[in-house]
Amino acid sequence: MMKFNFKKSILKIPFFLILLFSIIIYSCRKGNKEPARLPAPLNDAKSWYESVYPANSGNSLQNQAAGKSRDLSQWIKPDWQHPVMYNRYGQSVIEMPVDPEAKFGSSYQLNKKRCNPAYSRSYYLLMTDGKKREAYILTIIADSAYINNDLSKLDHNTYRKHDPDFSGTILYFTPRGSYLGGYGYRNGQLMASGTEDTDTNKTPRVQNVNTGRLIANTVKQVCTDWYVVYYVDGVYQCDEYLTTTCVNVDDGNPSGSGGNTPPPPPPCPPGMHVGPPVTPPCIPLAVESVEGGNRLKTNYVPPPPPPGDGGMPPPTAQVCSVDPPRQPCPSAPDPCELLKKAKQKFATAFNTQRNADVLAKPGTNEYGSNLNLTSLSANTYMNTPITTNGTNSWMPNFTWNSTNGFSIGSVHRHQSAGPSPNDVFSLIDHLSNPDLVTSGASSIKFYRDNAYATIVSNTTTYTVTVSNWAILSQMFLDYNQDRNGYEEAFQNKATEYKNKMNLDEASATNKALMEIFSGAINLYKSPSNSTNYVITDIDKNGKLTITTCPDK
Amino acid sequence: MKKSLIILLLSTTGAFTCKAQLIHRTEDVKLTLPNGTYKLSKQQVDALPGMKLSSKLNQSYYLPYNYKIGDIYIGLFNVNKDSINNNLPEKKSSHDERYIFLRSNGNNSYNSEIKRMGKNWVLLISYTINNIGKYKFDYQNESKTLTQAGEIDYPENQKEKATALLNEILNSIQFIE
Numbered sequence: 001m002m003k004f005n006f007k008k009s010i011l012k013i014p015f016f017l018i019l020l021f022s023i024i025i026y027s028c029r030k031g032n033k034e035p036a037r038l039p040a041p042l043n044d045a046k047s048w049y050e051s052v053y054p055a056n057s058g059n060s061l062q063n064q065a066a067g068k069s070r071d072l073s074q075w076i077k078p079d080w081q082h083p084v085m086y087n088r089y090g091q092s093v094i095e096m097p098v099d100p101e102a103k104f105g106s107s108y109q110l111n112k113k114r115c116n117p118a119y120s121r122s123y124y125l126l127m128t129d130g131k132k133r134e135a136y137i138l139t140i141i142a143d144s145a146y147i148n149n150d151l152s153k154l155d156h157n158t159y160r161k162h163d164p165d166f167s168g169t170i171l172y173f174t175p176r177g178s179y180l181g182g183y184g185y186r187n188g189q190l191m192a193s194g195t196e197d198t199d200t201n202k203t204p205r206v207q208n209v210n211t212g213r214l215i216a217n218t219v220k221q222v223c224t225d226w227y228v229v230y231y232v233d234g235v236y237q238c239d240e241y242l243t244t245t246c247v248n249v250d251d252g253n254p255s256g257s258g259g260n261t262p263p264p265p266p267p268c269p270p271g272m273h274v275g276p277p278v279t280p281p282c283i284p285l286a287v288e289s290v291e292g293g294n295r296l297k298t299n300y301v302p303p304p305p306p307p308g309d310g311g312m313p314p315p316t317a318q319v320c321s322v323d324p325p326r327q328p329c330p331s332a333p334d335p336c337e338l339l340k341k342a343k344q345k346f347a348t349a350f351n352t353q354r355n356a357d358v359l360a361k362p363g364t365n366e367y368g369s370n371l372n373l374t375s376l377s378a379n380t381y382m383n384t385p386i387t388t389n390g391t392n393s394w395m396p397n398f399t400w401n402s403t404n405g406f407s408i409g410s411v412h413r414h415q416s417a418g419p420s421p422n423d424v425f426s427l428i429d430h431l432s433n434p435d436l437v438t439s440g441a442s443s444i445k446f447y448r449d450n451a452y453a454t455i456v457s458n459t460t461t462y463t464v465t466v467s468n469w470a471i472l473s474q475m476f477l478d479y480n481q482d483r484n485g486y487e488e489a490f491q492n493k494a495t496e497y498k499n500k501m502n503l504d505e506a507s508a509t510n511k512a513l514m515e516i517f518s519g520a521i522n523l524y525k526s527p528s529n530s531t532n533y534v535i536t537d538i539d540k541n542g543k544l545t546i547t548t549c550p551d552k
Numbered sequence: 553m554k555k556s557l558i559i560l561l562l563s564t565t566g567a568f569t570c571k572a573q574l575i576h577r578t579e580d581v582k583l584t585l586p587n588g589t590y591k592l593s594k595q596q597v598d599a600l601p602g603m604k605l606s607s608k609l610n611q612s613y614y615l616p617y618n619y620k621i622g623d624i625y626i627g628l629f630n631v632n633k634d635s636i637n638n639n640l641p642e643k644k645s646s647h648d649e650r651y652i653f654l655r656s657n658g659n660n661s662y663n664s665e666i667k668r669m670g671k672n673w674v675l676l677i678s679y680t681i682n683n684i685g686k687y688k689f690d691y692q693n694e695s696k697t698l699t700q701a702g703e704i705d706y707p708e709n710q711k712e713k714a715t716a717l718l719n720e721i722l723n724s725i726q727f728i729e
Contacts, residue, residue, distance in 0.1 A: 364645070364649075366652070389656075391652070391655065392652060392655055392656040393652050393653060393656040395656075414649060415645060415646065415649045416642075416645075416646050416649070417646060417649055417650050420650070420653070422653055482682065483653075483657060484653065484654060484657050484659060484681050484682070485681065485682055487653045487654075488681055491650050491651065494650070495688075495701075496615070498637050499629040499630075499632060499635075499637075499701050500616075500629065500630070502632065502635055502636055502637070504636055504637070505637070505646050509650075
């Protein structure tokens, strides 16, 4: 039986007191709201975020000037203690709720109707591909019918996933509050985008599309002004105009998306569009403009393809731009003078040698070479390599810098066919090259004035230059809708000419090309290894024409 | 009496069969199109999806003779006589080059081959674009003087039916020399 030793127990008491005291002190220190140490990737992201979006005291939301995007980074911040990290679209994503300290809420307002902010959740998304970081705010606003008095359903929808029956709108903003674009969902399906209203007249407009013999069919266009609305603790603070969308309503029934959920707003404000500016075609002299009047813009913007992994579509750093106004067309320049000037760039001794070298490559694969000026002031070319893409089409490697040269042209080989639409559109595709874009207006003008694409075949050398960038820009939009379909249509046309008119391959493809591009491009051709170029075009009867200039 | 009945029955059946099959005939060729095929007017051809070219082209791509059976379109050119394009291997390589854009854009459906059909030859091109399957053929006589070109467009999920149709058409081509 164990004996209780009172003296020994008394000696142990101070030890227990010290231990107890230490535990209390340690507990107090731990409870001193010191944030837990963050894992390394999160810590890096936080450092980056706080350097790019530093919080400046005294610049609260209410103090910011109205009429501009509210700088949300001065009001809210990510809740770094509740991150969810995953990979999506090849990017590492850190998804975090908004720090609850700000008691932040946001929703949207359609015309004068405000949506319930309780049906909305906002998330910070920090994404990196390992090289570059981006931050976005994703606001998910659910429809009341979808919520159906169960607010917990809001938690089912994030960037990574959404309920199969989710109905509502998602909006992307930058941390500084700039609107990047939105998407609409109905029953889990992405909706078509709302049509952007480009008319400054904001009153509802009416167009009589058809007055049939039996029933007068009236189509109205109903427009909605979109605002983002901000709340603190559920109390309205301010709102901000985003854009206006319009839908056609036929005899009181929406012809477009219809239903409770409105179509999502496009990312750009009225009068602007996503992507680089598109130069409209010039106004031909003595031809009445088809524009103007009370025309309605009813372009249908199809819904984007669903991401396929159950999540939301990703944000994009949209660049909105305004198109320049239409200008009267200049009087037609002398085509022979144009050829003479263009030949100074595409018919140099270097070009002739490079064309021959490309043509001499073995096999039947497409070979090609970029033709890069050493500088914009010189007429000498860099010794760029001749490359191939195997059994695929040759692809130019456009550069616009003093190290690699300034790619004003290219040459590649075909076996027997002339240039195709793809060859022509590569000229305009380069206009979006970041190096060229950032090099300024004079560089872009230089490129436009001198760009060319040369195609060499066993018998003929073709060179394409652009005669009207505005027309080609419009055609490029058409081409980008369905590149394969466009190319196939061209090939079908060439086949038709071969079979119906007994034209050879080169003539059939030239005729098909100029039938499509006449007025937008110049097509010059010469025998192989020669610079005796002639001008190829098509006359008003659809016949191929050849113009030989006096000094060729 | 019995004989007369049999003759009557056979001639009725023959007449019915003849009426059901459509014969495509020009001064250079005769071929039989399957039951249910009907001829399309220019307006009907224009209305076919995918037949309109880019908005810059104000006319449709259409062949001189256009037929349809169910959802399948059949187009025939006039017979080419002594065409400068009568070299099938050359034609094949030019097609192979012109349709490189499909592979470059990630579409690997393109295929081409030259096949012997009895004494004659056929260049057969096939690919799928925007969910429409395409057969393009150049059927040539032995002496390379006559070529019947045509195409068959079909919904992607009707490949088997379209292939049977193609074989039926190719096997029925008779040049009138």
